Amino acid sequence: MQWFSAENIVAVGTAVLGIVASGAMVWYERRVPRRKRVGYRVQMDNPIGDDVRSGRANRRLGLFDETPGMADATLVLLRIENDGSQGIDGGDYTGPEPHGLTAVFTDRTIRGVSVTQPTDADHLMDHFTAERGFGYEGNRLRIPRVPLNRGDHFKLLVLLSGGDVGSGIRLTGGIREGEVHPNRSATPDEQPPLFSRAARLISITLTLSVLTLAGIVIARDDHPLPLGCARGTLTVTGSTAFAPVVRELAQEYGKKCAGADITVDAHGSEAGVGELTALRPRSRHAPALIAFSDGATPRADAARDLTGSRIAVSAFTLVVNEDVDLGRGLSLAQVRRIYDGRITRWRQLDPRLPDLPVVLVSRTADSGTRQIFQRRVLGTWERVPSTSLDCVHRDDRSAPVTRCELGSTQEVLDRVAAIPGAIGYSELNLALGHRGLRRVSLDGAAASGEDIEYRRSGYPYRGVEYAYTYGRPPTGSLTARFLAYVGQSTGEDVIRAHGHLPCSAPAVAPLCADDDNT
Template structure:
């Protein structure tokens, strides 16, 4: 059965264990009374007299030479702490003696005691007086009824003689609804465990289950294949600006559908060129819709009723200039852009920039990016071409320099190389090329986020369309890939490349226009 997978079984076991653990803890909180606890631990037990480990140093310094009975002296540091869940008052000590606790140092004699404590519990010192039972005799130390808030502690530094290092040390006393017990911490200032052994065991078991489940999920390829993987061969043509999205989406689709014999070819040469190729392929096809999809920056020309549109994304474009062109706020007005691309402005100083000749680096007539600029910004077509190499004018009598190139990549690389050059590109591609800067239009920067959230009127943008010749069959590779691109995992690829997918809450509004 499909649900009996390793990760599902571990997930169910973890959930059951979590529910049981929660119930046990709830029962424990309700049924088991919260106890008062005083813990103690020996943090130091060292010789300071004339013994095998320290005698050489003490003989050299002359320590205890004139003190009878101290040649086998030892120092013990005893820590006493409230490690329970409740505070302890003086009245919580239940022994019949005036003092609260009794420390016994087996086979040793107490010679002196000093009380130490951290600064935040200095109020405890007021209780260590003879009137409250503090004192010692022989091997027995009397500890007063010291009130301890939760987590409070004090330390007793005891000077001893006789006996051996490591001899038994016990702390005893009565405590209402509680106990006095030894702690096992070995390091000087370790705090006792916050949770009991059962709680720690349950936590470890839950952690192991969760880590195991996470390892299984990470180790296996959990990517769900596109809905209705189909085999066959598909050709994607059209927009060069959208080509990076198509290439990555095609690669992912082929990997996700590795069990099917699938081949997707990306061959983009411009939006208009792609529309024409699709129409020609459709007319030559003998049986319905050919396995071709054309991507276009903007809608198809009129008079092609056979082409069926699919709105894919909103693409944002940008005007780009060579780094040598420094304009106020890196901004141009729409009116200035129209004057530039009509050849009226031929030197950047006319717009507050450097004394450099303007070089217009444009796309060819098949470019959807160019058509979007003309439709959304210029309001008309561009002027005629005047240069083949983007540097020299073919006709000396013409004042402006304008060239046309075949792809967005060529435009960007040329603008990056030529001083005074200006061109245009899909936004995300423009941000990857060194030597060019993107310009704002009418004070609005080219920003996908601002457009997506409705905070910008930036004009240089357009809907990306995917066209088929007629309606491809539902079980065709063309239909499956379009579904993957517009409604499936291909949406993540589209967004990664700086486009807003149409089938998202924000994209539905933007693509409706």
């Protein structure tokens, strides 16, 4: 292990910074309390009546032998202090009474009171007059609206009778934008705590957390990543037709490269590229996002920062419900007549076909599979508008045929298999083995990756799979390493296993390089 590596230096520096931050917080807590606050605490509550015995001589003290009703007399020292960050003036007391605060002595009667040890005797003593509300009645002591600078305090020595030592004592009243609160009891000479319990707990927790983090970083076993690996997170979106390939590639890469978290969220070629485009204005750096697209996207011309990498040649196919046996397939001219609404029933093509209505099961406009179909097979867009939400009930009776649009290739295959007379299109490998379907040859040529690779037929419905990123991903990033992995031998094997042709293969490279002629 390299003790002086950049990561360890950062970790130790973070620990030191955390300790300094903790000390700064302690200083701030001590020097800059939070708001206007009046605190109070009982510093003495002692019996002084004639029923109190001296523990050493076991004799009566007899302070009030001649005073009726004072046998259970007690003496209380109450400290009232400004322990907030701001000064308090007379207008800050919010009670409706002329006086500012009220001290209540539960179960006891006030017999006398004296003001003692104010911070500034001349400044504070002038306020303790009857004209300003100072006085007592029963168990309630009225305290004037005494202005207190930050840190000022005064003490009240109160003589009481009745009740027991330790009976409840509370201070009532309010402070604008502040509070009146009890403080921890203390002896007359005891200093208040340097900072609050919350500050102490936060300081200790922060220090321990940072030190623990630094220890983990330094002590961990740093094994170098295998060549070609990178850690981090990456999202792959876009083509639903190519999604099975990408999912397996992500799984294989994750097995090889620990710490790589790759999420595949496919919802259409154009939708995926649109998501990549929309992320850019909100990010100062290229987002960790790859959008796969069936064919080149027009967005690449509009967003100059998009970089497309050719990944594979994909074969697509038309599929029909198994009730429609087209034998040798369809010509391109027949396909175009079907998709512009001139063929409404299958028997119009051949009297031997079942007399079923044609149902067009299409993809949404965001689909790269649809865009390649329109460009390579129809030579135009699908002219029949969408007339149904469920592919069964035609909402627009004026349209010549029923046509619906679905969000994924798998949905298209499932609906075509379920609806008699339905026709749709799909990536070839996804259609293989799907029950309830027949694949359709075009101009006598069947969809075959091998025939496309070795130019054995002029099968038209094929296209190049692109991987789009923003600019060129940084060298060493997970995005760059994953794209490089796709073009390596393991990636090629996965692509071929799903019926696609990897652009990294020498025989396929010319097809990928000249996308317009694929």
